[in-house]
Amino acid sequence: MRLPTTEYSIALPDWIDDALAGVPAVIDDVEGRMRLVHTLAQRNWREGNGGPFAALVAESDSGRIVSVGVNVVLASGVSSAHAEVTALALAQRVVGDWDLGGEGRADHELVVNWRPCVQCYGAVLWSGVRRLVVAGSGPELEQLTGFDEGPMREDWAAQFQARGIAVLDGVLRDGALETFAAYRDAVATDGITVYNARRG
C-alpha cells in the first residue's frame, strides 16, 4: 500500500495579517486580549473560514501574544481545526516544544471566546498552558449558534485545576454573546453551514 497523503498543514487565513496590523505585540490586560479574540471571531465566520470562534495564546505575566487561532474547519477541510487547536499548535511551534508549561518557561494561557468543546477541552489539557480564560461557559453558545459542543462533564473546571490549569471565566462575556447572536442571524437569513456532528 502507498498512502495518498502523509502530511497535512493548517494555515491561518490571509486576512489575519490585516486584522493584526496596528495590534500591539504585548497586551497587558486580560480584557484587551479577549477584545482581540472577539474581533477575530466576529471576522472569521464572515470571511467563511469556519465558525464564530477565535483564540490566542499569551504569556500570562508579560502579556506577549505568542499565537492566534481561528476556526478554519471550512477553509482547511479538517474537522479538528478549531480555534483552540490551531492557536495551541502554533504557539508550540513558536516555543519549540509540545509542552508550553515546560520547566523554566513563562506561564502561558489560552484565551478563547467560550468554554471549549470536548475536543478542545482535551487539547487544552495536554498543551501545557497554565490558565484558560473564557468569556463564558454556559449553554448560551449552543443555544445561540446551534453548535453541538459535545458531552462535557459537570466537573470540567475542577478537572482542569487538578492538572494545574486555572480557569478565569466571564471576561467580556457580552462580546461573545454578540458574536454568537450575529452568527445565528446570518445562519437564519443566509443559510450558512453549521458543520458539526450529525444526529442519530
Place this chain on the structure above:
Amino acid sequence: MRLPTTEYSIALPDWIDDALAGVPAVIDDVEGRMRLVHTLAQRNWREGNGGPFAALVAESDSGRIVSVGVNVVLASGVSSAHAEVTALALAQRVVGDWDLGGEGRADHELVVNWRPCVQCYGAVLWSGVRRLVVAGSGPELEQLTGFDEGPMREDWAAQFQARGIAVLDGVLRDGALETFAAYRDAVATDGITVYNARRG
C-alpha cells in the same frame, strides 16, 4: 503585530512507507485492520515519534484503507498530534471534505488501539466517521502506560451512538495490552518520556 508563525504541518514519520510495504490497500476484515494498527503502534514508540498509539481510517464495507495515523507529539512538537487526530485529518484531506460522513459517501470508520483520550473523543465526534473500532476501553491503558486520558463521561459510548457513531469494542484486545506492557517496561528501564498533563 506580526505573527512569527501562521501555519503548521503534521507529517507521518518516514518509516511509515516501510511499514506499509506489502500491506494490501484493502483489508476486508476488522481484525486485519486492527492488526495493522497494533503493528504501527508497537513500532511508533520504539522509533521515538510519540506514544504507543496508532489509528487508521477505512471504508467499513469495502475495507479500503484511506489513511493511517500514529502519535507524533514528540516528532511534531504539537501536543494535539495524537494518532486519531492525525489519521482523521489525513482521511479528510484524501476525501476532500471535513465531513467523512457526507451525503453519498461510503461509511468510514476509525480503528484505534484503545478508547480515545478526551481530546480525540471529541475529534471523532466531529469527523463524520460512522463507526469507532477499538481493541479495548477500560482502565488498562492508563494503568499500564501511565498516560492520563482525561476526564471521560461514563456514557461516552451512548453519546457516540446518539450522534450516529457505532462503537465496536474488544477487537484483538490482547494485542493492545502487549503494546502497552512493552512500552511500560521500556519507560521503566530506559527513561522514555511520558508526555502528558501535569499534576496540580
